[in-house]
Amino acid sequence: MKWLRRNLAAILVIVLAIPALAFVLVGVPLIDRPAPTIVSVKEGETIKAGGYSFTVTASQEFPGTGTGPGTNSIPTGSSLIGVLVDAEPIVGPVPDDNYCDVELTSRAGGTDRTWRPISSPSDFAYEVGDDRTTICLLDDAEKFELEQVFLVPASAYEGATLDMVVGATTYRFELPRE
Numbered sequence: 001m002k003w004l005r006r007n008l009a010a011i012l013v014i015v016l017a018i019p020a021l022a023f024v025l026v027g028v029p030l031i032d033r034p035a036p037t038i039v040s041v042k043e044g045e046t047i048k049a050g051g052y053s054f055t056v057t058a059s060q061e062f063p064g065t066g067t068g069p070g071t072n073s074i075p076t077g078s079s080l081i082g083v084l085v086d087a088e089p090i091v092g093p094v095p096d097d098n099y100c101d102v103e104l105t106s107r108a109g110g111t112d113r114t115w116r117p118i119s120s121p122s123d124f125a126y127e128v129g130d131d132r133t134t135i136c137l138l139d140d141a142e143k144f145e146l147e148q149v150f151l152v153p154a155s156a157y158e159g160a161t162l163d164m165v166v167g168a169t170t171y172r173f174e175l176p177r178e
Helices: 002-032
Strands: 037-041 046-049 052-063 078-089 100-106 113-115 144-153 161-166 169-174
Touching: 046 169, 052 161, 052 169, 078 100, 078 161, 100 144, 113 144
Parallel strands: 037 169
Antiparallel strands: 046 052, 052 078, 078 144, 100 113, 100 161, 161 169
16 A cells, blocks of 8 residues: 555656647647648649659550460469650749659559559669659759559559549549550
């Protein structure tokens, strides 16, 4: 009983501090986060954001044939999807974030799915164009062509869109089909 009396204040501090800490770490960021703004962009349309204009100019699916002689090193049952985005500087507000984030998304079958760009397309015998970049930096005020490559299930290309986040807005581009 003496131990409990001596340590009661410390135990109460711990019991009260844990929920308060959890609220600060989880609750406050959720409260401060604004609702995401999603803007749909039709095939071939250009958007202006972050001091640049962006246009998705091409996309293509490369079905996997496996590994070995005469194959493309993409796993069977999978595909690579390559997407090209032209970015040209314009006069306008420059965002605090000097980059854009890109994902391939699909809502087919009522399920939201998201794929991040692969970091090494060469692992699948895919070569990024010489004058293209795989990183979307918006601080050089120079024209660039962004090439993003995604490894997805074989059936994901139909109905897929490219989601580009610039600032607090997500631009959902319809992909041009061949």
